[in-house]
Amino acid sequence: MQIYLPIAEVSINAYLLLGLGGIVGLLSGMFGVGGGFLMTPLLFFIGIPPAVAVATGTTQIVASSVSAFLAHLRRKTVDMRMGTVLLAGGMVGAGLGVLVFNILKALGQVDLLVTLFYVFFLGTIGTLMFIESLRAIQRARKARKSGGPMPATKRRHRNWVHVLPFKMRFRTSGLYISVIPPLIIGVGVGILTAIMGVGGGFIMVPAMIYLLGMPTKVVIGTSLFQIIYVTAFTMMLHAVTNQTVDVVLGVLLLLGGVIGAQFGARIGVKLKAEQLRILLAILVLAVAGKLALDLLLVPSELYSIGERGGQG
Amino acid sequence: MSRLRSITAACLTLLVALPLLVLRPATAEQVVMGLSQSSISITTNFEGSDILIFGAIKRETLIPDGEIDVIVTIAGPSETYTVWRKAKRMGIWLNTEAVEIDAAPSFYAVAASGPLESVLSQTEDLRHRISIPLAIRSVGAPETIGDAQSFTDALIRIRMKNGLYSLLENAVEVQEQTLFRSSIRLPANLTEGAYRTRIYLLRGGDVVANYETSIDVQKVGLERYLYSLAHEQPLIYALMALALAVLAGWGASAFFRLVLRQG
Numbered sequence: 001m002q003i004y005l006p007i008a009e010v011s012i013n014a015y016l017l018l019g020l021g022g023i024v025g026l027l028s029g030m031f032g033v034g035g036g037f038l039m040t041p042l043l044f045f046i047g048i049p050p051a052v053a054v055a056t057g058t059t060q061i062v063a064s065s066v067s068a069f070l071a072h073l074r075r076k077t078v079d080m081r082m083g084t085v086l087l088a089g090g091m092v093g094a095g096l097g098v099l100v101f102n103i104l105k106a107l108g109q110v111d112l113l114v115t116l117f118y119v120f121f122l123g124t125i126g127t128l129m130f131i132e133s134l135r136a137i138q139r140a141r142k143a144r145k146s147g148g149p150m151p152a153t154k155r156r157h158r159n160w161v162h163v164l165p166f167k168m169r170f171r172t173s174g175l176y177i178s179v180i181p182p183l184i185i186g187v188g189v190g191i192l193t194a195i196m197g198v199g200g201g202f203i204m205v206p207a208m209i210y211l212l213g214m215p216t217k218v219v220i221g222t223s224l225f226q227i228i229y230v231t232a233f234t235m236m237l238h239a240v241t242n243q244t245v246d247v248v249l250g251v252l253l254l255l256g257g258v259i260g261a262q263f264g265a266r267i268g269v270k271l272k273a274e275q276l277r278i279l280l281a282i283l284v285l286a287v288a289g290k291l292a293l294d295l296l297l298v299p300s301e302l303y304s305i306g307e308r309g310g311q312g
Numbered sequence: 313m314s315r316l317r318s319i320t321a322a323c324l325t326l327l328v329a330l331p332l333l334v335l336r337p338a339t340a341e342q343v344v345m346g347l348s349q350s351s352i353s354i355t356t357n358f359e360g361s362d363i364l365i366f367g368a369i370k371r372e373t374l375i376p377d378g379e380i381d382v383i384v385t386i387a388g389p390s391e392t393y394t395v396w397r398k399a400k401r402m403g404i405w406l407n408t409e410a411v412e413i414d415a416a417p418s419f420y421a422v423a424a425s426g427p428l429e430s431v432l433s434q435t436e437d438l439r440h441r442i443s444i445p446l447a448i449r450s451v452g453a454p455e456t457i458g459d460a461q462s463f464t465d466a467l468i469r470i471r472m473k474n475g476l477y478s479l480l481e482n483a484v485e486v487q488e489q490t491l492f493r494s495s496i497r498l499p500a501n502l503t504e505g506a507y508r509t510r511i512y513l514l515r516g517g518d519v520v521a522n523y524e525t526s527i528d529v530q531k532v533g534l535e536r537y538l539y540s541l542a543h544e545q546p547l548i549y550a551l552m553a554l555a556l557a558v559l560a561g562w563g564a565s566a567f568f569r570l571v572l573r574q575g
Contacts, residue, residue, distance in 0.1 A: 002500060004358040006535040007542055011358060011500030047501075059557045066561025074569070112406045232554055239550030243542045247553050248356070248534075254557055258564030295404040303466030304396045304407070 021256025029264020072221030093190020433517030
């Protein structure tokens, strides 16, 4: 069934959009990532104008994040205090990011910079997570073979995070750490959100696990909490300043998305933490690889048509 | 001086006379045209539309010698575009050069009763801007780019692949030198605006009569409402979109909990 999108001004198969939303929602629920890093490139691929794709993608991220977040909230796997600290940093970061974005825009080549950001961050984080999860799985296997007790899954070393001032108790996470590292993470993720047009979960989830030492179960719900607010803020900005949010497209994507997110959250609790991380790592690496290939291989069409002054 | 004045006078007469006279005085042939639709409504389930263009050639005299040919063109509203070309720099492919296309129609279709080259002479093509390359205006490229034409060619190539530009040869049926009909498909990804529709009668490559009208393409109903709201009341539109997103998220969560509890 074809449907004409009023803002994007293209006609697209409605079931294709529902399916796309569903897949991204499923991943969102499983891993606690907003799915923006998948949704935006996928929308480009099916022929939605880039500006509309970036802006409308946020609608779907908000919806599936709310849905998944509520599921986590009921399971009490959300650290509200940590989420609020991250959010405070995130708002500052988003403001900074918009500034940086506008400076880059004035210099030209914004598209290239965004792609390089994607390749660099997704590539680095994907590789790190992949290696770490493989090791964790191997450790667990060895322990099972020797018949000994399972090694402690806690990876909380005493590092620089624990010697900073302004300590705060995060009960849900079982942490007593300084508020400075989560604030810095929040700012960093906020900057990336504004520049890359994504929720930033794929950066925040590993940062919370590896830098703050938060338990994986709490991490996902908490990152969703922050994502909801930052993406809602970004969506409002896009809608008011550029009029690029397509509600019809958004509704179709989020219908698929919210259903997918519910299934995702249920699959997520059944999988082991290491398996969850290795799957997310593979997914992140696949997207990074695809984007890197686009930069390295000879493109099939050297030319592209952009609106006046823009790129596309 | 006097010669110049007479030319000016002739031009002025022509300008005044043009809107009144569709036919040239030299040939007593005139186009009478009909359209299957004079306006197109873009609704939610809009899948594109076939426009049937038909008509007759009205004559006061006998049919002159030589075959009559007919060309039909439909052009969407013109826009300015930037065409980018990628080049390899430091191992990666990136947009390096750009050419501004001053005016290119968002949609363009040319249908002719025979192969365009044999039906239309180059002079007449230049005068009326009928063929696809002439429908695009690109005034100047930066001096650093020697082959600006390849950017225009790329625009045409990409748009032809997307079905936005098309050359339909042997697509106008002419019967008894008098009746003609053609069907042109408008794709689903249309933009709003007035689509300029032109008909040319030709004999031996020269235009003997022409006629012009326009087809209105407009969004209606929900499409119209959402588009207007987004542009005129962006804040309300944004809040509505946000409310929809949050509601959908909460609704799905509540619904699934209910289903699970019962199941």
